[in-house]
Amino acid sequence: MSSAPDRALKTADLQAELFAHTDGVAPLAIKPVRAALKAVREALGEAFGAGAPIDELVRLRAVCTDRILVRAWQELMGDADTRTALVAVGGYGRGELLPNSDIDLLILYRDGCLDEIRDGLEQFVTFIWDIGLQIGHSVRSPAECTDAAAEDVTVITNLMEARRLAGDAGLVADMGTRLQPDQVWPTPAFFQAKLEEQQARHAHYDETAYKLEPNTKESPGGLRDIQTIAWVAKRHFDTDTLYGLVEHGFLTEREYRELRRGQSFLWRVRFALHMVTDRCEDRLLFDHQVRVAEMLGYQDASHNLAVEQFMQRYYRNIKALSALNDILLQLFSEAILHASEDAEPRPINGRFQARLGFIEVRDDEVFRRSPRALLEIFYLMQTRPRLVGIRAHTLRLMRRDRHLIDDKLRGDVRSRRLFTEIMRQRNGVTRALRRMNRYGVLGRYLPAFGDIIGRMQFDLFHTLTVDEHTLFVIRNLRRLALPRFDHELPAISRVMQSLDKHDLLYITGLFHDIAKGRGGDHAELGAEDADLFCREHGMASEDREMICWLIRQHLLMSMTAQRKDINDPDVVHEFAQAVGTVERLDRLYIFTVCDIRATNPNLWNSWKESLLTELYTNTRRNLERGLDNPLEQAELVAENRSAAAALLTRRKVRTPAFKQVWARLDDDYFLRHSAEEIAWHTAAIARHQQQADADQPLVIVDSVGDQGTTVFVYTRDRDYLFGLTTGILAQLGLSILDARINTTVDDCTMDSYVVTESDGRPITDARRGAEIETALAQAIANPEVSEIRVTRRSSRRSRAFSVPTQVYFTVDHRHQHTVMELTTADRPGLLSTVGQIFRKRGILVDTAKIATIGERAEDVFHITDRNGAPITDPAIFYQLRQMLMRVLDRTRDEP
Numbered sequence: 030m031s032s033a034p035d036r037a038l039k040t041a042d043l044q045a046e047l048f049a050h051t052d053g054v055a056p057l058a059i060k061p062v063r064a065a066l067k068a069v070r071e072a073l074g075e076a077f078g079a080g081a082p083i084d085e086l087v088r089l090r091a092v093c094t095d096r097i098l099v100r101a102w103q104e105l106m107g108d109a110d111t112r113t114a115l116v117a118v119g120g121y122g123r124g125e126l127l128p129n130s131d132i133d134l135l136i137l138y139r140d141g142c143l144d145e146i147r148d149g150l151e152q153f154v155t156f157i158w159d160i161g162l163q164i165g166h167s168v169r170s171p172a173e174c175t176d177a178a179a180e181d182v183t184v185i186t187n188l189m190e191a192r193r194l195a196g197d198a199g200l201v202a203d204m205g206t207r208l209q210p211d212q213v214w215p216t217p218a219f220f221q222a223k224l225e226e227q228q229a230r231h232a233h234y235d236e237t238a239y240k241l242e243p244n245t246k247e248s249p250g251g252l253r254d255i256q257t258i259a260w261v262a263k264r265h266f267d268t269d270t271l272y273g274l275v276e277h278g279f280l281t282e283r284e285y286r287e288l289r290r291g292q293s294f295l296w297r298v299r300f301a302l303h304m305v306t307d308r309c310e311d312r313l314l315f316d317h318q319v320r321v322a323e324m325l326g327y328q329d330a331s332h333n334l335a336v337e338q339f340m341q342r343y344y345r346n347i348k349a350l351s352a353l354n355d356i357l358l359q360l361f362s363e364a365i366l367h368a369s370e371d372a373e374p375r376p377i378n379g380r381f382q383a384r385l386g387f388i389e390v391r392d393d394e395v396f397r398r399s400p401r402a403l404l405e406i407f408y409l410m411q412t413r414p415r416l417v418g419i420r421a422h423t424l425r426l427m428r429r430d431r432h433l434i435d436d437k438l439r440g441d442v443r444s445r446r447l448f449t450e451i452m453r454q455r456n457g458v459t460r461a462l463r464r465m466n467r468y469g470v471l472g473r474y475l476p477a478f479g480d481i482i483g484r485m486q487f488d489l490f491h492t493l494t495v496d497e498h499t500l501f502v503i504r505n506l507r508r509l510a511l512p513r514f515d516h517e518l519p520a521i522s523r524v525m526q527s528l529d530k531h532d533l534l535y536i537t538g539l540f541h542d543i544a545k546g547r548g549g550d551h552a553e554l555g556a557e558d559a560d561l562f563c564r565e566h567g568m569a570s571e572d573r574e575m576i577c578w579l580i581r582q583h584l585l586m587s588m589t590a591q592r593k594d595i596n597d598p599d600v601v602h603e604f605a606q607a608v609g610t611v612e613r614l615d616r617l618y619i620f621t622v623c624d625i626r627a628t629n630p631n632l633w634n635s636w637k638e639s640l641l642t643e644l645y646t647n648t649r650r651n652l653e654r655g656l657d658n659p660l661e662q663a664e665l666v667a668e669n670r671s672a673a674a675a676l677l678t679r680r681k682v683r684t685p686a687f688k689q690v691w692a693r694l695d696d697d698y699f700l701r702h703s704a705e706e707i708a709w710h711t712a713a714i715a716r717h718q719q720q721a722d723a724d725q726p727l728v729i730v731d732s733v734g735d736q737g738t739t740v741f742v743y744t745r746d747r748d749y750l751f752g753l754t755t756g757i758l759a760q761l762g763l764s765i766l767d768a769r770i771n772t773t774v775d776d777c778t779m780d781s782y783v784v785t786e787s788d789g790r791p792i793t794d795a796r797r798g799a800e801i802e803t804a805l806a807q808a809i810a811n812p813e814v815s816e817i818r819v820t821r822r823s824s825r826r827s828r829a830f831s832v833p834t835q836v837y838f839t840v841d842h843r844h845q846h847t848v849m850e851l852t853t854a855d856r857p858g859l860l861s862t863v864g865q866i867f868r869k870r871g872i873l874v875d876t877a878k879i880a881t882i883g884e885r886a887e888d889v890f891h892i893t894d895r896n897g898a899p900i901t902d903p904a905i906f907y908q909l910r911q912m913l914m915r916v917l918d919r920t921r922d923e924p
Contacts, residue, residue, distance in 0.1 A: 040085045043076050044092075051093050056100035062160045069093050070128055074304055078324070083296045090126040091117075095194055098132075098157070102195045105153045109146040113138045114196030119165075122190030127296070128303040129310075132157070134166040135174070135191065137200045143168070163309065171204040179213045182222040186260055210264060219264045220365045224358065227257050238347045239497040241489070245299050246311040250347025252295050254354045255288065261361050279360055281425070284353060291350040298343065301325060313343070315830070318487070332548035336487050344483030344494050352428065352468060359421035381409060388413075389420035396430035400438050403431060403470055404447045410464070411457035419464075427468055434473035445566045448474060452539075453532045459504040462539075466496060477543050477558050484546050489827060489883030492629045495545045501627035502538040502620075506531070509619060518622065520642065525619050528612075533572055536562070537579045537620060556580040579616055582607070586621040590640040591880045592889050595647070596700045597844070602659040604644065605651040614652060618645045629883070631789045636766045643703075666696045672704035677711060686715040693773035701769050701876070702781070706739075710779060714743055726809040730798035738792040740782040740801060744809050749816070750778060751874045752864020756817025757808050759858040761801055762787050768860070768877035816865060819858025827855055830884040834917045836910040840899050846875050846891045847900040849909075853917045855886040863890070866912055870905070871895050 050068040054061040073086050095117070102115045119133035120126065138146060150168065157164050169177065178185035188208055193201045210216050231249045234240065238248040246252045255271075262268050266277050271288060274280040280288070301324040302310045305317050313321065322339035329335045367385065374382040380395045380402050381388055388410060395402050406427075410416045419427075438444050451461050465471035472479030481495040491498065508514040509525035525531070536559065544554035556577040563573035585607060593600045608614045621641060626633045651659060670691070677687050690711050699707065709731070717727045726744035742754060751770065758765055767783040785791055792798055808814050832854035839848040851863065860877070867874060875891040894900055 047093050051096045056104045059159045083293050087125045091124045099195045101156055106149045109149050112142040113146055114200040115194040117192045117194055118190050119187045122192040127299050129308050132162050132164045136168045140170050171207055174204050175207040185214050216265045217365050220261050223257055239494040241492050242314050244312050245295055250351040255292050258357050291346050294346050340485040341483040356421045356424050386417045387420040388416050389423045400433035401444050407461045408451050411454045411461050431469050449566050452535050459507050495542050498627050502623050503535050505623035505626050506534050521622055524615050533576055537576050541580050541583045552581050586617050590644045595644045598660045598662050601647045605648045611652050636783050666699045669699045669704050673707035676708035682712050687711045690714050698771045726806045728802045728805045730801050738784050742780045746776050746778045749868045752861045756861030757805050759819045765879050770874050817861050821857035823856040827884040832885050834914045836913050838906045840901050846893050849890045851888045853886050855881050
């Protein structure tokens with residue numbers, strides 16, 4: 030590491046190089062000035078890559094910009110310089126400029142002089158644009174500045190950063206006087222406005238910075254939070270630096286250093302973003318994360334990609350900044366909004382007391398004398414719902430003393446009992462765990478949890494860091510346990526509320542992903558961690574076994590529902606055997622729902638809910654009958670036929686009419702569809718056969734029960750029907766969730782596709798449904814249409830990932846088909862492309878199970894040859910695999 034004198038010398042050398050670029054050109058020579066600015070940017074970029082201090086780079090960019098603007102101002106404004114002033118405001122006013130930051134300028138003028146200086150100002154602004162600087166500027170008198178600032182807190186905030194560059198210093202001083210707190214925006218009003226502004230900004234980002242593509246400036250814990258602290262400090266204490274908060278006793282030296290480190294890290298990230306994108310970019314988009322990680326020096330490790338290491342550092346940084354932001358804003362609130370309030374504390378016990386609704390320690394040595402109190406404070410807040418938070422000074426002490434949570438404290442039976450009680454409370458479990466995580470206690474009590482804090486997985490499937498996902502799972506479980514949330518998932522809530530020992534599910538949630546990033550099977554490793562936790566915390570052996578089983582099998586139900594044919598009684602029976610008991614099934618069902626909903630908000634929909642509910646219902650029925658007495662296929666077919674017949678009779682469909690339709694169908698159809706679907710299909714076909722155009726395709730878009738939007742196609746079979754249909758649906762912007770292909774004995778097809786709009790919404794507009802019906806019917810009826818070219822492109826996000834195509838085959842002799850599992854990059858028209866390949870190879874699709882896992886498509890096709898027999902020839906498997914890999918890997922980014 031360079032010594033301070035060495036670093037100062039290198040900074041001086043860099044400054045000299047930059048000044049040589051800016052000072053060696055004529056002030057109004059546009060091309061040379063543009064070249065100088067480019068040279069400055071390149072020099073700063075090289076210095077950044079060499080590890081130069083980021084605060085110096087940010088400062089030097091502003092200084093170089095100052096020198097160019099001041100020289101141009103002096104040349105263009107001439108005598109008008111005494112009646113006007115050029116002022117840097119906003120971030121530029123603070124002397125902070127990233128490579129492509131906007132240049133915020135205020136041009137001040139004396140009242141009555143605007144017409145006299147207008148020509149010069151226009152030339153100046155034009156020159157700035159011509160040399161390639163992106164500016165935001167306003168032209169105002171001091172009085173106009175006062176009026177604008179009084180109406181808008183963002184204006185006063187911007188003007189508070191004012192820094193004179195050139196012109197009349199008296200004008201700038203006049204404006205400063207007019208903007209003092211005794212003139213506009215008194216400190217309490219300013220603080221309240223900035224607090225509300227931050228709350229609104231955080232709400233815009235769903236109160237979390239742990240999203241896949243965070244905004245380095247605006248997200249919670251971002252640079253804007255640091256600036257908010259600085260603005261309030263400047264308004265209240267009239268201090269221009271964050272260190273002024275140390276001098277006024279609002280920050281400790283340690284906290285100041287932490288705040289500056291966090292700011293420097295975010296500056297480096299933004300600097301890299303600007304260099305990578307060549308524009309003012311604050312969002313860490315997937316397109317940029319890998320390149321920014323590389324620019325910052327991160328390298329791939331065996332179980333941890335460079336980008337994942339970088340993003341974990343990013344998330345941990347903003348977590349620390351968020352905690353500091355909490356402390357400082359609460360201290361400001363106490364000093365500014367509640368300075369006159371002197372409420373007497375109300376004792377809680379020997380260690381804690383309550384004041385103004387906040388809990389606080391009774392003296393500064395509480396945590397040092399009894400580190401267990403670092404857990405106790407969260408338990409006390411759970412059991413006293415009137416407490417709304419922790420006093421800022423106590424938060425500071427917790428941050429000071431949290432290192433005292435060590436092996437001795439973790440091994441203390443009283444500490445373990447406290448943590449167990451927190452997990453068993455009827456109220457406030459989620460809130461307690463979130464606070465424990467936010468203030469650095471949870472990761473210290475459970476070191477394995479500490480390892481996943483801020484850990485991201487570089488894909489589109491997991492939309493939160495592992496620790497945030499974990500806490501969202503527990504939050505979802507808690508909501509199912511509380512009757513006031515019954516309206517969200519009524520049926521699943523009833524199952525949850527019928528169970529005892531909800532804490533078993535909460536502990537399952539805490540450990541189910543705790544081994545992510547270690548390598549190996551995270552479910553198995555997580556179960557081992559949970560087993561040790563349960564033993565150390567004195568949990569009964571049957572409870573421990575339940576938790577460990579749930580963690581090991583927490584993906585079983587979702588994988589079965591999404592990748593296997595759950596209409597097959599053998600699949601259901603196999604799943605029932607793996608589960609074993611109704612109690613395990615109930616808990617696995619509940620946990621699976623909560624896990625999916627906490628992984629990605631776009632994953633959960635009525636179709637996925639119906640799949641899990643169907644698997645749950647049928648499995649429970651199997652378990653209640655006894656595993657040695659499974660449901661037979663013939664029994665299920667008879668039940669579905671009977672229930673569908675009853676529905677058709679109620680809908681006034683004559684028995685001969687529906688039996689005529691059914692006579693053309695095999696048992697597989699009655700297994701694949703619910704009684705409601707069978708009745709719907711049958712009634713539609715019976716009506717269609719009475720129409721004059723009965724030889725034309727029948728296409729209906731409708732919703733069946735709670736299973737989402739279904740597109741039903743009944744037509745004479747034709748070549749490439751699967752690829753044709755899926756291509757039309759893709760071109761219309763629809764996502765396909767499920768496909769079931771049924772062929773009648775007289776060579777007609779009855780195909781069902783469950784679809785959503787591209788954003789996951791069901792189709793509710795009748796006009797949209799009619800558009801889909803018309804497009805499909807016309808294409809299917811036209812024999813000249815043999816191929817659909819889908820022109821929609823993959824999303825920006827998905828193009829940031831590379832997913833190599835993988836294909837696996839399994840012959841299912843019992844069901845007389847071959848199972849083909851396909852993993853590849855998701856893209857519009859994928860199924861249509863696969864359908865084209867199937868057509869060329871003479872392959873028929875029987876059923877398709879569609880699963881989109883972020884940027885990955887993980888689809889399962891049940892296929893046969895043209896004669897309806899399973900494909901068994903290894904040579905055909907090889908040829909088909911090679912064709913799929915060649916075509917899909919080549920076309921993933923093509924329109």
